Amino acid sequence: MEIRGERECKDCGQHWSYYETGNVSCPSCGSMRSVGVGERERHTAAQVSLELTDHRTAVADGTIRDAAPALKSDLREFVRKTGYIHGGELLPLDDTSLAAHELLHAVDVVARSNRPTDDEEYFVLELLRGADEDTRPEPSSVPDSLSDARGLAYANAIEAYHHDLSGWLDDHPDKEARTTLGTLSNHLKRVEALEGDIPVSESETLVRVARDIYTYLTTDDLDALASARDQLSSLA
Template identity: 55%
Template sequence: MKIRGARECKNCGTQWAYYETGSVECPECGSLRSVGVDERKQHTDAPATLDLTEHRARFGEARSTLPEEGVDELKTTLRSYLRKRGFIKGGELEPLDDTVLAAHELLHAVDVYDHLADPTDPDREYFLSLLSGADDGDRPAPAAVPTNMRPARGLGDADAVADYRDDVLTYLDDHPDEDAREVLGSLRERVKRVESLQGDVDPAAVEELVTAANEIARYLREDDAAALTSARGRVERLEL
């Protein structure tokens, strides 16, 4: 939606950036009486921090199964974070960042791991490694994904790319570009293919979708024609 990012308190005159706080409450006096003082711009992001500290403490001792109450609480934390995250900030298109990718993957990894009949040590190590670094945007490389956990990587990245594509399309409402729309259409077809395979695809292949999405965005932000050409070729070459 389009909002005014610069606000001024009608009570004390303080000005602040709504894009940074996500609140109409005056940071100085607490008044809710404020007005926007600039033009409206597309904005889909909200201030959000992913903190998995308490979940790491709970899951660190898990062996073959995960604590049921812990699973529900972890998924609630991840969903709450992802609901707030968007990729347009004050009219500017942001990259698809690693923390969003890791959060999406971890959301699926909880279910994938919990449904394994006989999790292996590599499966457990991978899950705990993802949990350890997700809030900092750190996750294992594609080559390190165990076979049993491939669906989590595939579905997580597919969900993240789908959400990102939606925001890029919103951005294009104010910055029309038919070439970008065309490549986004091809990207969506590949995402649907990953979804139809329940995410069980080569992690290196699904990583290409993430790279292509960010290349499309770089083209739009920087007028980098080479980035769009690279994204188009990357998507067309994918075999899923």
Template identity: 50%
Template sequence: MKIRGERECQECGTRWSYYETGSVVCPDCGSMRSVGLDDPTEHTAGSAELDLTEIRGLVDDQPLADVAEAAAERCREYLRRSGFVSGGELRPLDDTYLAAAELRLAGEAVARAMRLSDDEGYYFLELLRGADAGERPPADAVPESMRTVRGLAYARAVDAYRSDLRRYLDDNPDETVGSLLATLRDHQKRIEALDGDVSPRSAGELVYIVRAIGRALADDDETALAEAQRRLDGFEVDL
């Protein structure tokens, strides 16, 4: 949405940036009466931060299903409050967002599982250990029974980023990028239709492509755009 990010409090005159605080409440006096000083600018990014320290502390004392449910809820809230356009500037699709998307679905799967293999439990714990630092198990360490988690998580992350790229294009039109995003959406929708049951390599390739498109837009990088085009032309979903 477009907002006036530079705010001035009508009570005390304090000025601040909504882009930094994520709030229209005056940071000095707490008043909600403020006015925007700049032109409306596209802004979808929130001030969300992912901190799993407290949930990691539950591992030794709580059933794994309860820990998984708590981790999924924490990631769900983080993802809901995240975005990729900040004051009109495009941000990258970062590793923390990807890890949070994957941990959310892994947590939901573990929380509802009747039986959990050692590999599945280890996979979840590895995600929990490093997701807030943007770390996640490599593709070849994802258990076969959990590959739907990565596939669907990555497809949803690509969809969220693609959506914000579209918003960015409204103010920075580029016909070539628009065409690439339409093709990307077709592949992303197919992976979602398969409930993410694709190879981790395919899911990772889709992330690479949308990141390259993001770099092309944010940095006017023609090399990144050509790379995205080449990879998208050769993309196939491996089942």
């Protein structure tokens, strides 16, 4: 979506950045009568943050199964609104997004299980502790029974990033990046067809590839592009 990032209030003349507030109402007088000014820029990053404090309390006071419906609702809202282009600027694939996608899948698995294991419950709690602080569990800590959840979750997260990255490349053409992105897309389709049934190490490789493409595009680092390609080749 391309929008004019600066807005002007028609009642009091106040100027503000829609990119920063995500709101068309005037921050000075509250009027809804405003117009966009300036150049249009691609913008997908809504003003959204992940807040899990209440859900941590709910789990502490009850069970993961009891807390799951409200938690999953908030996680779905977060991942739906998360974007990676801010006023034309490409953003990186962050750990909060990855952890939110994984928590959504993992808590669903545990909540539906008649007898979740201690390892499964501990892993969900670990995700719940760090997802809103831009941290995610190490690959070695993922229980075997939740490796498919990580595989599918990361594929979903990277696919959302891929979508925005593809749009950004429409505005900033780069043939080499486009080709590499196409190869990444093929791997994501395979993971989704397998319903996430891939080694945890492969999920991590796909994350590194997406981040290497970002590094190449934002810093002209050819080594990062070569790294992305080499890692994709290792998955073939």
